[in-house]
Structure formats: C-alpha cells, structure tokens
Amino acid sequence: MAPRKLAAGNWKMNGNLAALDQIDELRAACPAPACDVLICPPAVLLHPMAARAGDMIAVGGQDCHANAAGAHTGDIAAAQLKDAGATYVILGHSERRADHGETDAQVAAKAAAAHAVGLIAIICVGETEAERDAGSTLDVIGTQLAGSIPAGADAANTVIAYEPVWAIGTGRTPTLDQIAEVHDFMRDRLTGHMAGAGDCSLLYGGSVKPGNAAEIFAIANVDGALVGGASLKAADFAGIVTALDAAN
Numbered sequence: 001m002a003p004r005k006l007a008a009g010n011w012k013m014n015g016n017l018a019a020l021d022q023i024d025e026l027r028a029a030c031p032a033p034a035c036d037v038l039i040c041p042p043a044v045l046l047h048p049m050a051a052r053a054g055d056m057i058a059v060g061g062q063d064c065h066a067n068a069a070g071a072h073t074g075d076i077a078a079a080q081l082k083d084a085g086a087t088y089v090i091l092g093h094s095e096r097r098a099d100h101g102e103t104d105a106q107v108a109a110k111a112a113a114a115h116a117v118g119l120i121a122i123i124c125v126g127e128t129e130a131e132r133d134a135g136s137t138l139d140v141i142g143t144q145l146a147g148s149i150p151a152g153a154d155a156a157n158t159v160i161a162y163e164p165v166w167a168i169g170t171g172r173t174p175t176l177d178q179i180a181e182v183h184d185f186m187r188d189r190l191t192g193h194m195a196g197a198g199d200c201s202l203l204y205g206g207s208v209k210p211g212n213a214a215e216i217f218a219i220a221n222v223d224g225a226l227v228g229g230a231s232l233k234a235a236d237f238a239g240i241v242t243a244l245d246a247a248n
C-alpha cells in the first residue's frame, strides 16, 4: 500500500443548498479522477451533498464530539456524521483550535471517536507565524502530532494535514523547501505513533490554488491537499484535482 492521493475540500462555514450545484460541476469537470476527492461541507449540507455526490466524491464532517451520544447541545457525534453519509471528518483544524480552544488531547479523543465508527480522521497540525519566526515550527508540529493522534491510529483510518496557520486564507504559502522540511519531519515522526506510518497520507493546506498545486504536489511526502477557499468553486477545485492526478 502507498499513501492514498487525496484532494480534500473544506467549505468551512460557507455554502447553502444552492451551492450543491458545484458538486454537479465538479463531477462534470473530473468524471474519473485517479485520486480520492472529498468535500467537507457544513454539517447541514452533509446529507444532501452525499446524495448528490455519487461514488466519485466522498463527503466528510468538519468536527465531531468525543462522546458517542448525549447531552451536548450543538455538537455532532461521529456516528451521526456517518449516518448522514460522511466517510471522513476533519479534526483539530486551527480554526477550531483557535475559536474553541481545542487541545491536542481533545483532538485525539475526537479522532478515537471517529475511528470507533469507521470514519477516517483528518488530523490537522500547523504552526503560527510567530512560532515559525521563533524557529519552533518542527517542535510545534512534533508536539501536536504526539498529542493529537490516538492509540489505534493507522494509515487506513488517519490522514495528517499540515496547515501553517499563517498560510490559511492569506494567499501566502511556505516555500517549497519549507513544505518539504515539515512533510519529511512528519513522515519520520509518525513512525512510532501509528502503524503503517509510511503509507499514511500527508496533506498540505494553506492557500492551495490551481496555479500552485502542481509544484506543491511534486514535493516528496506531499500526498494531496486540504483546500479551503479554492474548494468553493468547482472549476478551481477541479484544477487542483487534475494537478494531483498528474503528480507522480
């Protein structure tokens, strides 16, 4: 087994029922992608999107609760995501870490809950600009990986996304060497944290566009992307899917 190539779109808190037309456009633009294609819409759109997406496009949640069920107003259980048609869930996105104070331990507990119902957890890590400027990027990533990956994680049930916080939605990206350094480090660090670490998909996220996707996908140990803004337009996301299909 080799790492699966994955183009993952995160719609964040964007979109409505009318926006599901983008799914039809994406299917038309990429009728037979070789890579896996995933869209993670707001939770209210999961079920209708799954019904529209067919077999070519997987759908996923953007968060789940660590508990299986119960009195947690406003939260969503992993089993409910699965029931709505999800096969993946994004966990520990920096926006959730910042907006909701999520810790590495909470991310690990959520990932364990996702695994328990058969969802693939996309666990996000990434440094702030201040941390990069301080030269502590790899320390931060190492700490987040060690704390956010639960026991039982393996290459089949877990994807890791490296998203520098300062590159998200800013149009700024790290240099190709900086991305390579972090991805090589993550591949190395995963050994010991999960079974089959060499086969775990490692995504880069942060201002990925059709224009820079090919050079990012050419980097060793970059197995795909977690895409925010460019996933909202089918034509842009299709360009990224096409670039991933063309990558070695």
Ligand SMILES: O=C[C@H](O)COP(=O)(O)O
Pocket: 010, 093, 163, 167, 168, 169, 170, 171, 205, 206, 207, 208, 226, 227, 228, 229, 230
């Ligand atoms: O989850 C996606 C990332 O936060 C990247 O967002 P962006 O592509 O808009 O920079």
